Amino acid sequence: MPAKDKLKVTKPSAQEFTTRDAILEERRRCATDFAYFAEKYCKIRNKDGEPVPFKLNRVQRDLLAMIERQWASDRGYVRIVVLKARQQGFSTFMQAYSYWWLKHRSTKQAFVVANLKKVSEALFTMLQYTHKMMPEKMRPKLSKGSVRQMVFSDLDTSIEVDTAGAEDLGRGRTLNLAWLSEVAFWQESTAQKNLQSIIVACPKKKNSIVIVESTANGVSGAYYDLYHRAPGNGFEQFFSPWFYSEDYTDEDYGPDFGVDSTPGELTIEEKELMAEHGLTLGQINWRRGEMLRAETHEDFMREFPATPQDAFQNSGSPLFSPVHLETLRKAAVNPVKRLHYNEADDVFEERKDRQGDLTLFEEPVKGKVYYIGADVAQGTGRGDYSIAQILDEDRRQVGIYRSNKIDPWFYGQVLNRLGRMFNTAEIIIEVNAVGHTAKSRLSREFHYPNLYLRVRDEKVSDEYTDNIGFDTNRKTKPLIISRLQDAVKKGNIIVNCPVTLDEMRTFIRTDAGGLEASPGAHDDTVMALAMANFIHKGKREPLPLDLIEESFLPAY
Template identity: 30%
Template sequence: MNRDERFLKVWNNPILFIQNFMKVSNKVGKEIPFILNPMQREFLNNMSNYNIILKARQGGMSTSLAAQSLYYAITEPNSHCLMLSHREESTRAIFNKLKQLYNTIPEVLKPQLLRNNRAELAFSNGSVITCQTMGNKDVGRGSTLKFIHISEYAFVNSEVAEKQLLSLEQALRPDGVLCIESTANSLNFFHDLYFKSKKKENAYKSFFFNYIDTASMFKDEFKKCKKLFKNINNHDFSEDDLTDEEKELLKIEGMTLDILCWRRLKISNAGIEQFNQEYPLTDIDAFISSGNSVFDAKRVTDAEKALLINKTKHISKDKLKDLPTDLKRCYGKSLFIYKDVVKGERFAFGIDCSEGVNGDYSVIIVLDSQGELVAEYYDNNVKPYLFADIVNSLGRYYNNALLTIEKQSAGHSVIMRLRMEHKYYNMTKYRSYDKLNRPKFEYGFDTNSKTKSLIINDMVELFEKGQLKINSRRLLQEMKQFEIRDNGRMCASGRGHDDMVMATSLSIVSMLHKSHYKM
C-alpha cells in the first residue's frame, strides 16, 4: 500500500481519521492523540442511521460525537451537522469542544473557518456545524442534515423532546446519522424511546454502556478512592473487604477491585439510587421510578435482573406443535409463550381490551395455577372482533381457561363475540342489579375505583410475597411506572401504559376464582 492509498484509507474511516488527525487534552491539560476508548470505538463501529445511547456519566461519548461531526464536515463538503443539548451551558461546552478539536487538526487538512461565533462553525468547503439548545423553536426546520447529535436528551421536557425529535427526523438526509445520547433521568420519553428501540419497536438502534465499559476514563479517580479507603481503614482494599453483593459483582467480566472500591465510595456519598442512575451497571438499574410507585421498586428491579440471569425467553415457535394457525401468525410479534400447556392444568386469563387504534393495548395475560406468567399477548392495532378470535383460540389452547375480561372500552364487544359466535362460556361474572333491584349476574369484570384498588392490591400482595412469577420484561417495565396519585388514582406515570398491569390483576381474579363454567 503506497502513501496515497494509506491516506485514503484514513480519510475514509472516521476512527482512523480521528485517531490520526485530532487531539484531546488529558487530565493535566496536555494535548495528546485522540485514541478512542472501547465505548467510543464500539459505537463508531456499529452505529446505524438512527441511534439511541444510554450511558454512564463522563465516559467521553459527547467528545467522540463532536469529533464525528468534524469528520463529516471536513470529508464531505457542503454537509450540515447539528449539535443539540438540553441547556445553554451544555451547548456552549459542546461548541468549545468542537473548536478545541478543530484547532488540533493539521492545517493542510482542515478547511478555512469563514464564520466562528457562539453557535456556528462555517467552513470554506461549504460545510456548517451548528450548536443549539433543545426547546428553541423550529430546531432543524428547513435544514438538510448529515449529522445530528442530541446530548442529555433525557433531561429535555418529554413533550418538547417528542415534538422536536419528529422535526429533526424529517430534516435528516437519507444517508444521515442521528445520535441521541444521555444518562438516565427517571421514567420519561427518553426511557420509552430507549426500551422501544431495544425491543425493535422503532427505527432506532439501542446502545448501552455501563461504568465497566467506561472504566478507562476513571483510572485516576480509582487511585484516589483506593488511597482514601486506605486512609480511613488503615489497609488496602481487598477481597476480604467485599460484601456478598460485591463478591457477586466481582464475577462480572471486566469488574475489578479498583472499580468496586470506587463504586462503594460513590454510593456512600450519593446513595445507591443516584449512583445507579448516573453510573448504571445495567439499563434496568439506570431508571429511578417515582416515590409514589405502587410496586416496590427494588423487587421489580430484582425480578428484571432474574430474567437476565436466567436468560428467560419465550419458547421458539417450532417447539409448539399444536399451536393454532391464527396464533402462529402473531407468535413472536404480539404473542409470547414461556410455558406450554400441560394436560389437566387450570389456567387463568386476564384480558384488557382496547379499540385497536394505536393507543392503548389489547392485552392477554395467562397464569398457571401456581401464579407463573406462562403467556402474554399485546397489540395496540388489533380490532375488537379479531382480538375476540385470538382470545378464543388461546383460551381453548390452554385447556378452556377461565377468562376475566374488563368490560370497559371494547370489552363488551369481545365478551359478546366470545359467547355468541365462539360459544365460549368459561368467564367470570359479577353481580349487579336491574331497575327493580333484582340481582343478576353479568359476564366480565366491572372496573371502578373501588374494584380496581382491590385487584391491584391483590397483585401487589402476591408479588411481594413471592407468589407471582413474572416472565415478562414488558410487564415489569409497566410495574415500574405504575403509581398512585395524590387523589388516590392508580395509573401509569407520565406517558406510560398500564394495560399489562391491569390484565395481570384480572388474571389473578381468574386464578383465585372458585368456580369454572362448562363450555
C-alpha cells in the same frame, strides 16, 4: 496534576510542512486515523485550564472501534445508541470527532443537539477551540455562520449546535452526521418527534452517522425505547460502565481496607462487583465515596451503572425488575398463530395476511384449565386497548387478544367465544366504567358459565350477577399488582408477548404512590395479566365436559 506529569504542548513546526508531499502525506494519515489526528492536533483544556493533546481514553477508544466497524460493514453507515455513566468524555470525543469528520469531507451537514442551552453553548465553544488550535496548514477556511454554526467555505460543509425543546428540529434538513446528546433528558413533550425527525433527516446511506447518547432517566420515553428496541431498529447498543473510566478510583485507603472482620470489610455487593468485573480496592473505595455524596442509592446507580440493568432498574420507580423482565424476554416463544374474529360465523380464524387481534403462543389443548383477565376500553381507535390475557394452568401466557377498535358491547361477544375456545376458561373482567357493558352482555345474553365473582365482606353476595367482575380501586389494584410482582420475582409466570413485557417495563409507582404507566405509555396488558394471575388457582380438574360444547373443540 503534578507539574512533572503535565503534557508539554508544542505546535507542529513549520519544517514539517516544507514540501507539498509532506503536507499531503500528513493529511492522508489524518483523514484515515482519527486517534492520530486527535492526539496530534486536537487540544483540550486540563483541570488547570491549560491546553493539552487530546488522547483517547478507554471508553472513547471502544466507541471509535464500534464506529469504524460499522463503517467497514456492508451497509457502510453508523447507527449507535450509547448508554453511559457520567463524565466519561463523550462530549469531548463528540466535538473532536465531528470536527475531524467534516474537515475531511465536502458538501456535508452535521447537527449536534444537547438537552440544555448551556450544554449546547459549551459544545460549540469546544468546537471553536478545536478549530482555533489547529495548525494553519491543517485548518479549513471558516466563513461566518450563525450564532452556533461553523461553516467551512472551501469545503461547503457546516456544523450546527442546537438545544432540544423546539418542535421538529430535523424537519426540512438533509443531514450526514447527527450527534444527539443526553436524549433521556430532552423535553418530554417533543423528544419523540424531534428524535424521529432528526433520524429521518439523516438517510441510511454510506458514510452517514447517527449517534444517540445519554445517561439513564426513567423506564420510558424516546431514549429508553430507542435503546431497548436495538438492534431491531437498526441501532447498535453501546454501554460504558463507570469502572471503564480511569479517573474513577481512589487509592487513599488504609492497609485494613477490604479485609474481613475490620471496619472496612467489603459488603456482599462489593465482593460480587470485584469478582464479576475485576474491580480494584481503589475503585471500590471511589464507589463508596460517590455513593455517600449521592442523594440516594438509586441516583448513584443511574449515574454510575455497572450494567445496563443497573441504570434502568434504578431510574424512576419501576414496579417490575428489568433483570427479571429480561429473563422473561429471553425465555419468550414466538407466536404460533394470529387469528381474526369472524363475527358472521362467530369463530376465530386465520386470514391470508396472517394478521389478527388474537395472538396465540400455544393452541388450546382439550382438558387443560385456562384463566382469562379482560380489560375493557372505549374502542375508539385511539388511547387504551381492550385486552384479554390468557394463562394456562402452569401460569404460561398462551395467548393475548389486543384491540383498540372494538367497542365494549361487541367485546362481550368476543370474550364469550374466546373463553369457550379455551375450555370455558374462568374470565375475570374489569367492570370499571365501560366494563359493565361487556360484562352485562357476556353474562346475560351469552350466559357464560365461568365468570369471576368478586367477594363482598368475605361472602359471595346472593345477587351474584351484580358482583360479576373485578372492581379496580385504590385497595384492590395494589393487591393484584403485588401478586403479579411476586410471580415475576419468583419465576412463577411465563410472559411471551413483547408488548406486555414493554408495558411491564414502563409500569411505575408515582411520587404520589399511584401504580400506573409512565407518561406516554400504556398499562392495559399489565392490568389484564394481573387480573388473570390474581384468579389463577394452579392446576385443577377441568369443568365437566357437558359444559363444553364439542363444536368449540378443536375448531375455533
